[in-house]
Amino acid sequence: MNNISKNTRLVLSIFHLLLGVLLLSGIITKVYSSLIVAFGILFIIRDKNENNQAMLWSAYMVGAEVLFRMSGGMFFHELPKYSVLLFLITGLLVEKKRHHISVSYVVYILLLLIGIAFVDIPFNESIRKAIAFNLSGPILLGVSAMYFYRRKLSLDSILNLLFFMVLPIISMLSLLYFKTPDIKNIAFGGAASFEASGGFGPNQVATLLGVGIFIFAVHLFLKKRIFSLFFIDVVFFLYLIFRGLLTFSRGGMLTGFIAIAAFTFFYINSTKEKFQNTLKYLGLISLFGIALWVYTSNITGGMLTNRYTNKNAAGITKKDISTGRVTLFKSELGEFFNNPFFGIGVGGSKFSRMENLGITAASHNEISRLLSEHGIIGVIILFLLILIPTRNILSQPYLARAFLSAFLLFWFLTINHSAMRVAFPGFIYGLSVAIITENKKEENEILT
Secondary structure, three states: OOOOOHHHHHHHHHHHHHHHHHOOOHHHHHHHHHHHHHHHHHHHHHOOOOOOHHHHHHHHHHHHHHHHHHHOOOOOOOHHHHHHHHHHHHHHHHOOOOOOOOHHHHHHHHHHHHHHHHOOOOOOOOHHHHHHHHHHHHHHHHHHHHHHOOOEEEHHHHHHHHHHHHHHHHHHHHHHHHHOOOHHHOOOOOOOOOHHHOOOOHHHHHHHHHHHHHHHHHHHHOOOOOOOOHHHHHHHHHHHHHHHHHOOOHHHHHHHHHHHHHHHHHHHHHOOHHHHHHHHHHHHHHHHHHHHHHHHHHHOOOHHHHHHOOEOOOOOEOOOOOOOHHHHHHHHHHHHHHOOOOOOOOOHHHHHHHHHOOOOOOOOOHHHHHHHHHOHHHHHHHHHHHHHHHHHHHOOOHHHHHHHHHHHHHHHHHHHHHOOOOOHHHHHHHHOOOEEEOOHHHHHOOOO
């Protein structure tokens, strides 16, 4: 799987373009998602994770999570998240190469589990569901970090990983095209649009579309192809931006563009020769981007501009740019100050808000949730999560920093607007503690 020919890439890309249409049927989604899990485990065990199959199958499932949820055909909602956990753990257990397991991330998981002892939720609520909902993402992050910690990955391996991640996002584009009403019939306003997001959560859809935009941008910068032809890749890159803008969900889109900016900065610094080529691409992207923005804003009746300038449908500036997230953040910060040592327990912040403020929304910010539900332990956790990848990034050459900084930013920005509802931020965080080499031979060396 590590040496993917151009023809294979083209065939897989076209297949996933058609797959989006097939997944309009929930039954097909159930069968397909189950097959991915079964074949993933089978190939990882059969090949003893010799070529990081666990990494590639996980990347695919991460990219497919929102697609499967949109089509409403999974056997249970969190199947992709638990599948990624299973892939990575299986890979660690069966691989022959000795891999260094970071003590820091073992401690991180143990610290998370302490919060279970302080669970205090209404008696008619499921403690198991509250714990699973709030800790499955963070634990996946810990397992992902243990899998990738100081694991040497060649540049080709990283690009293959990103390619497998973007395949189901291509299917998502296809599904959105057929599942979304005619754009002219959608009443856009000052909030995120469920209709333009295929009837599913705009925040999650925009998050994965932002990831797709980043992956296509990286391939364009590095002169690699997904659909074999430069022109087709550019068309899909622009269409990803178009569909992402139509969701009216700003977090995922802004995160994608910030990640591209970080990647571009370090990529330019990796060698002076790349500066001129990068400027050429940036110039073209900027030109097409402005034209695309004007077009999208026009077909939404100017509502897109209002949305990104924090105005409502009447053009009046809103008081809260965060669409209620600041209120949630403040309530969780208040719980931290009231319970600074061990917090209010896993899952407690949601029910505390319901009781004190009458707000039923779950947390959208993983940082404030950690603080409110884990107290000072949450502070220690955040310190570990930021310090370790930062040191790793600064110790590597500029080309590696381009990828690693983008991965870390994806994690940090995503958990600040969408918490850890999907597997993506936990998985992408793990990649930020890997070691990226340009030489394929170095990938097989073991670091201790």
